[in-house]
Structures are given as C-alpha cells and as structure tokens.
Amino acid sequence: MSDSIISVENLSKCYRIGRMAAKGDGLRHVLESAVRAPFNWLRPEARAKRAKTEDFWAVRDLNLEIKRGEMLGIIGRNGAGKSTFLKLLSRITEPTTGRITLRGRVASLLEVGTGFHPELTGRENIYLNGAILGMSRVEIKRKFDEIVEFSEISKFLDTPVKRYSSGMYVRLAFAVAAHLEPEILIVDEVLAVGDAEFQKKCLGKMEDVSSKDGRTVLLVSHQMPVIQNLCTRCILMDRGRLVQEGPTHEIVGAYMSHGAVLAGEGLDNRSDRAGKGDVRVSAIHLRDARGNIIHEGISGQDTVLSFSYHVSDGVTLDNCLFSVEVCKDLQEYFSLSSALVDPRRMTLSGTGRIDFLIPKLPLAGGAYHVNIYVESDRIVQDHLNDAAIMEVINGDFFGTGKILPPGTRCNSVLVPHSWEQHADRA
Amino acid sequence: MSELIIESGKSERQYWQDLWRYRELLYFLAWRDILVRYKQTVIGVAWAVIRPLLTMLVLTFVFNKLAGMKSGDVPYPILVFCGMLPWQFFANAFTESGNSLVSNAGMISKVYFPRLVVPISSVITSLVDFLISAVLMALMMIWYGYAPGPSILLLPLFLALAFATAFGAGLWVSALMVRYRDFRFILPFVVQFGLYISPVGFNSSVVDKEWRLLYSLNPMVGVIDGFRWAILGQQNLYWPGFAISVAGVALIIISGIWYFRSTEKTFADVI
Numbered sequence: 001m002s003d004s005i006i007s008v009e010n011l012s013k014c015y016r017i018g019r020m021a022a023k024g025d026g027l028r029h030v031l032e033s034a035v036r037a038p039f040n041w042l043r044p045e046a047r048a049k050r051a052k053t054e055d056f057w058a059v060r061d062l063n064l065e066i067k068r069g070e071m072l073g074i075i076g077r078n079g080a081g082k083s084t085f086l087k088l089l090s091r092i093t094e095p096t097t098g099r100i101t102l103r104g105r106v107a108s109l110l111e112v113g114t115g116f117h118p119e120l121t122g123r124e125n126i127y128l129n130g131a132i133l134g135m136s137r138v139e140i141k142r143k144f145d146e147i148v149e150f151s152e153i154s155k156f157l158d159t160p161v162k163r164y165s166s167g168m169y170v171r172l173a174f175a176v177a178a179h180l181e182p183e184i185l186i187v188d189e190v191l192a193v194g195d196a197e198f199q200k201k202c203l204g205k206m207e208d209v210s211s212k213d214g215r216t217v218l219l220v221s222h223q224m225p226v227i228q229n230l231c232t233r234c235i236l237m238d239r240g241r242l243v244q245e246g247p248t249h250e251i252v253g254a255y256m257s258h259g260a261v262l263a264g265e266g267l268d269n270r271s272d273r274a275g276k277g278d279v280r281v282s283a284i285h286l287r288d289a290r291g292n293i294i295h296e297g298i299s300g301q302d303t304v305l306s307f308s309y310h311v312s313d314g315v316t317l318d319n320c321l322f323s324v325e326v327c328k329d330l331q332e333y334f335s336l337s338s339a340l341v342d343p344r345r346m347t348l349s350g351t352g353r354i355d356f357l358i359p360k361l362p363l364a365g366g367a368y369h370v371n372i373y374v375e376s377d378r379i380v381q382d383h384l385n386d387a388a389i390m391e392v393i394n395g396d397f398f399g400t401g402k403i404l405p406p407g408t409r410c411n412s413v414l415v416p417h418s419w420e421q422h423a424d425r426a
Numbered sequence: 427m428s429e430l431i432i433e434s435g436k437s438e439r440q441y442w443q444d445l446w447r448y449r450e451l452l453y454f455l456a457w458r459d460i461l462v463r464y465k466q467t468v469i470g471v472a473w474a475v476i477r478p479l480l481t482m483l484v485l486t487f488v489f490n491k492l493a494g495m496k497s498g499d500v501p502y503p504i505l506v507f508c509g510m511l512p513w514q515f516f517a518n519a520f521t522e523s524g525n526s527l528v529s530n531a532g533m534i535s536k537v538y539f540p541r542l543v544v545p546i547s548s549v550i551t552s553l554v555d556f557l558i559s560a561v562l563m564a565l566m567m568i569w570y571g572y573a574p575g576p577s578i579l580l581l582p583l584f585l586a587l588a589f590a591t592a593f594g595a596g597l598w599v600s601a602l603m604v605r606y607r608d609f610r611f612i613l614p615f616v617v618q619f620g621l622y623i624s625p626v627g628f629n630s631s632v633v634d635k636e637w638r639l640l641y642s643l644n645p646m647v648g649v650i651d652g653f654r655w656a657i658l659g660q661q662n663l664y665w666p667g668f669a670i671s672v673a674g675v676a677l678i679i680i681s682g683i684w685y686f687r688s689t690e691k692t693f694a695d696v697i
Contacts, residue, residue: 015695087694088432089432090537090538091432091538092534092535092536092537092538092694093691093692093694093695094432094434094691094692095432095433095434096434097434098433098434099431099432099433100431100432100433101429101430101431101432102429102430102431102432103429103430106430108537108538110536110537111532111536114532114533114536114537115530115532115533115537117458117462119461119462119465119466120458120461120462124458124461127454128454128457128458131450131451131453131454132451132454132533132537132539133537134539136450137450137454160465
C-alpha cells in the first residue's frame with residue numbers, strides 16, 4: 001500500500017445518454033445532440049424520447065495500484081474508457097462511485113497546447129500554457145530558456161502563434177508540457193502529432209522523466225511501438241473494464257489478438273466506429289473462389305474478402321466507395337479500394353455484400369488486421385479500425401509445392417518472382 | 427506526503443485551498459484577456475475612452491435635452507457619467523464572466539483547476555476598462571470645475587458592491603450557459619434592458635416616492651445611487667432602498683456561488 005502512488009478502488013463513471021439516434025450511432029453524436037438540444041423537454045415528443053435515456057458506464061469497477069516511478073501503458077480500442085479514466089485521475093470529471101487516492105502532485109497532458117491563444121506570441125503562450133498546466137510563474141521563468149531551446153522556434157518567439165505552421169505549434173506546445181515536473185504525469189495520445197524526429201525527442205524526454213527522476217508516468221497510446229519502448233507494465237481496457245494487466249509484451253500481445261474475439265461477435269455491436277452511419281458493415285468473411293465461407297486464407301489461393309452491409313431503411317446511397325487496409329502490427333501492408341480498380345458507379349440500398357477478389361493471396365501465414373472504410377458522395381459512412389482478424393496459413397504460393405521454410409519470419413507479403421542464370425563461362 | 431482522495435461529492439474542503447493555489451492562473455487569464463482585447467485594432471485602447479464618451483453624449487442628449495430632466499446644480503454630463511461608471515463596469519463584467527466558461531470550453535474539458543478562476547478573472551479584466559473610465563471621469567470633473575466631497579473616500583466600498591453584483595450574476599449565467607446555450611441570447615437583453623431600468627441616464631430621485639422601494643429591488647439602483655452619493659456628494663442616499671439593494675446583491679452572490687459549485691463537477695461532461 002505504501003509504495004503505490006496511485007490507488008484506484010472500484011472506480012466507475014456513468015454517463016446518462018439519450019437514446020434518440022439510430023442504433024449503432026456513435027456515443028459522441030448522442031452526447032452532442034443531448035447537449036445541443038437541452039430545451040427539448042419543452043416539446044412533448046422530445047420528452048417521450050428523453051424517458052429513454054440510458055446509463056452508459058464509461059469506466060466500470062476499476063481496481064488498480066500504480067507504484068512510484070512506474071511507467072504504465074494503458075491500451076484498448078476507441079471507446080474502451082481509457083480517456084475517461086485519465087479524466088477521472090486528473091480531476092476533470094468526478095467519479096460516479098469508487099475512489100482514487102493520489103500520493104503526489106498530478107499534471108495531465110490530455111491535449112497538446114490547451115489554452116494556447118492564437119493572438120498571443122510564442123513567448124506569451126509559454127507563460128499562459130505553463131500556468132494552465134499548473135506551473136508557477138517563477139518555475140516558468142526558470143525553465144523558459146530550456147523550453148525555447150527544446151521547441152526549436154526561438155526565431156519566432158515574438159510572432160503570434162496564429163502565424164505558426166502546425167508543426168511549430170505542436171513543438172512549442174509539447175516543449176512546455178515536457179518541462180512539467182509533477183510526481184505523476186498523465187499523457188493521452190499526444191505523441192501522435194508532430195513530425196517523427198520531434199516525436200523521438202519527446203519520447204526521449206519522457207523516458208528521462210521516468211527513469212532519471214523517478215517520476216510516475218501513465219501513458220495512453222494506440223501506437224504499440226511507443227508503448228513497447230516506454231512501458232514496463234500495461235493494462236488493457238475494454239468497454240470500461242480492466243480486462244488484463246501485466247508485463248507489456250504480454251498485454252500488447254493480448255490486445256492484438258483481442259480483435260479476433262470481437263470480430264467473431266459480428267460488427268453491429270462495435271461502438272468505436274466513425275462516420276455518418278447510413279450504411280454499416282455488419283460482418284466480414286473470407287471466402288474461397290466459389291463463394292464458400294472459409295476460416296483461414298491460404299497463401300496463393302484465389303481468395304475473396306467479403307463485406308456484408310446494411311443500409312438504413314428507405315435510404316439509397318450513390319457514388320459509394322469501399323476500401324480495406326490489411327495491416328500487421330499497425331503497419332499497413334496493402335489496401336484495396338473499389339474506386340481504384342473499377343470506375344463503375346456503386347449504389348447501395350437494403351442489405352447485401354461487396355466482395356473483393358484477391359487472386360493468389362499474397363500473404364504468408366500469420367494473423368492480419370483489417371480496417372474498413374466506406375463512403376458515399378464523399379461523405380464518410382463507416383470507418384472501423386481492426387474490424388477483423390484475417391488468419392492466413394502457409395500455402396503453395398509459388399506453385400512449386402514449397403512453402404516458406406519453418407523459421408522464416410512469417411507475416412509478410414509474398415511477391416511472385418522467378419530467376420534466371422546467365423552464365424558467361426561454364 | 428500529501429495525499430489526495432478523489433471521490434464522488436467529496437471535493438468541498440479541498441476546493442478553497444485549490445482556489446488559493448491557482449491564484450496565479452487567475453492572474454494569467456486576466457493578463458491574457460487584457461493583452462488580447464485590443465489586438466489587431468487600429469486605435470487600440472482608445473476604444474475604452476470613445477465608447478463611454480459617446481454613450482454619455484447620447485444619454486445626456488436624450489434624457490436632458492429631449493426629455494428635459496434636471497440634475498440640480500450638477501452638470502448633467504457628470505451626473506450621467508457618474509451613473510455610467512458602475513453601469514459599464516457591471517455590463518462588461520457580467521457579459522464577459524457570463525460567457526467565460528463556454529469560451530474557455532477547451533481548457534475546461536482538458537485541464538483541472540477550480541472553475542471559479544474563470545469568471546473571477548473575467549470580472550477582474552473588466553476592472554481595467556473601469557479604471558480608464560474613472561480617469562476620464564476625473565478629467566471631466568476638472569473640466570467642469572466640480573470638486574468631490576470627502577465621501578469619495580467611500581467609493582471603493584461601492585465599487586466592491588458593483589463587483590459583487592456583476593460577479594454573482596456572472597456566476598449564475600456562466601454556469602447556466604454551460605448547459606443551456608439559450609443564455610447566450612438572454613444575456614445581451616438583460617444588459618440592454620438594464621440600461622433603461624437602472625438610473626444611468628437620469629437621477630433615481632425622479633422615481634415616485636411610493637415606487638422607490640420597489641425600484642431598489644434592482645441591485646444596480648443601489649450601486650449607482652451609491653456612486654453618485656460618493657462622487658457628487660449632493661443629495662442624501664435613500665437608505666431603505668440602498669439596504670434592499672445590498673441585500674439583493676448578497677442574495678445574488680451567495681446563491682450564485684452555491685449554484686456554480688453544485689453544477690461545477692459536471693461542467694466537463696456537458697460543455
């Protein structure tokens with residue numbers, strides 16, 4: 001008990017949401033419309049809808065001990081409750097039940113550049129942002145030069161930040177945040193912005209913070225390499241609950257295969273999707289060349305990736321586009337797009353399916369993630385990352401009866417090739 | 427080692443300590459608003475002089491020349507300006523603090539700090555315009571050769587009353603606006619009507635005796651009467667009415683703090 005700097009006991013956070021939008025509509029949309037039309041209760045038909053509010057548990061029964069000096073990664077897909085958990089820890093919102101005990105000063109960085117004012121100069125914004133993040137004036141003054149040097153924008157220090165490029169803006173904002181000196185630092189997916197080199201610099205800084213100064217860091221990220229580099233321990237969240245905790249490699253592995261479980265349940269229940277939602281992909285299957293559903297793809301076989309869709313009643317969507325990304329470890333291997341290969345107009349209504357035919361499946365054995373994206377008339381309709389896991393087993397891709405020898409790194413793209421020898425002298 | 431426990435509805439004790447700890451943020455937010463206010467304007471701070479001067483001219487023309495109201499031996503422009511001093515301060519502070527939470531929504535949903543900091547800093551920002559107007563007032567009194575009596579030493583008390591009125595009303599509106607954006611439209615109306623139902627362009631003594639007490643239910647009546655009494659030192663203060671106004675201000679500020687505090691924990695969820 002004494003060596004843990006954060007104790008979380010039975011923590012829950014409940015949001016009350018109105019259930020007026022169609023099923024499967026994003027939570028954000030529901031919350032937004034609930035906020036935007038507060039006087040709806042004056043209208044009887046809206047009041048009837050209001051009766052149907054339901055509880056949404058963003059965080060549920062969370063128990064966790066975090067040790068001093070630990071660097072903890074928090075992973076989980078969108079809507080798993082990671083950000084809400086961080087908001088509870090940083091006191092932005094109050095828990096519904098449960099308790100958090102903090103034994104140190106907390107600074108949270110849920111967004112880069114919070115409170116930056118576009119009309120103010122870089123210099124002025126350093127002071128303002130520092131104060132918002134909880135630094136005292138003396139502290140900011142002491143670190144001012146260090147911040148400027150870190151941000152690499154000293155030439156533009158007296159220019160209003162509205163004239164900055166987005167890269168400069170992010171650099172300045174992160175430089176301020178990187179010089180916070182709390183005992184507990186909470187960071188939410190802010191490293192995703194900025195160019196690669198600066199990102200690296202920031203990661204280095206964060207590592208220093210935790211290892212040299214013995215400070216505790218909580219980090220949310222979708223970038224597994226970042227988590228793997230920085231964190232020793234991780235927790236995995238899903239639908240508000242803590243699913244698993246343990247050493248990073250174990251949890252990251254669990255997270256990557258977690259998608260398979262979700263894909264098995266069908267896609268209608270997934271809440272982490274984006275887009276307007278007039279059309280939704282409800283299931284993804286692999287089929288063989290004759291259209292039979294198969295559970296694994298086989299390298300070198302003609303394979304069909306098939307997407308079942310349903311369009312909202314009475315809606316007809318024109319100029320539709322389907323696209324698919326096939327990824328491994330968050331790295332995109334290839335993508336398929338209906339518009340790329342065939343300019344025919346696609347019109348959708350009712351239900352049905354779109355099949356992508358991949359001749360001679362060019363993937364070596366392993367598990368791949370599929371991201372899907374559907375639009376109509378250039379409006380995003382459905383966008384879902386990690387929609388399914390595609391299992392592939394090694395097959396006779398090259399038509400030689402040979403498969404990749406055991407021990408060769410799996411999970412890769414296979415390329416048809418041949419070889420010839422041109423001998424000058426026998 | 428300091429230990430902080432976060433639990434539902436258990437933040438009250440901590441809150442006032444935190445407010446003190448975040449006093450520098452208060453300063454920085456006020457500083458930001460002052461810096462930003464006249465950026466990218468051609469004549470800049472001159473606006474703080476032009477606006478009250480023009481309003482004073484119009485009000486003098488309407489109430490003195492057209493409506494034929496009298497001001498005793500005080501020059502009418504001075505009578506008007508003396509009422510405008512607290513009124514403009516109230517109108518600015520009330521509008522700014524009423525809008526303050528919503529216009530700082532980004533900060534509120536991403537960073538923790540006692541939310542009271544935001545409306546307080548807006549009211550403080552409005553004090554700057556008040557000080558500029560006060561200098562203008564002094565210049566006008568020199569121009570007309572009108573010397574204030576010793577009662578002017580009590581002016582800070584009445585300024586505090588104006589501050590409390592604006593702050594209390596601002597708390598109500600800012601907290602309500604987080605949930606109901608309707609208040610964005612209600613706020614300018616209140617300010618516009620207030621100018622006519624408060625004794626800005628005329629002396630409150632023109633109101634009939636039997637209505638005077640009822641009239642004082644508007645807390646700005648007490649504030650403006652107080653300013654006139656302190657600066658001009660002419661007629662006597664109408665004490666029963668003033669007492670009612672002060673009670674009204676107390677009610678507004680206490681209820682304002684109560685409502686703000688009770689809704690504050692949901693700000694980040696609904697803003």
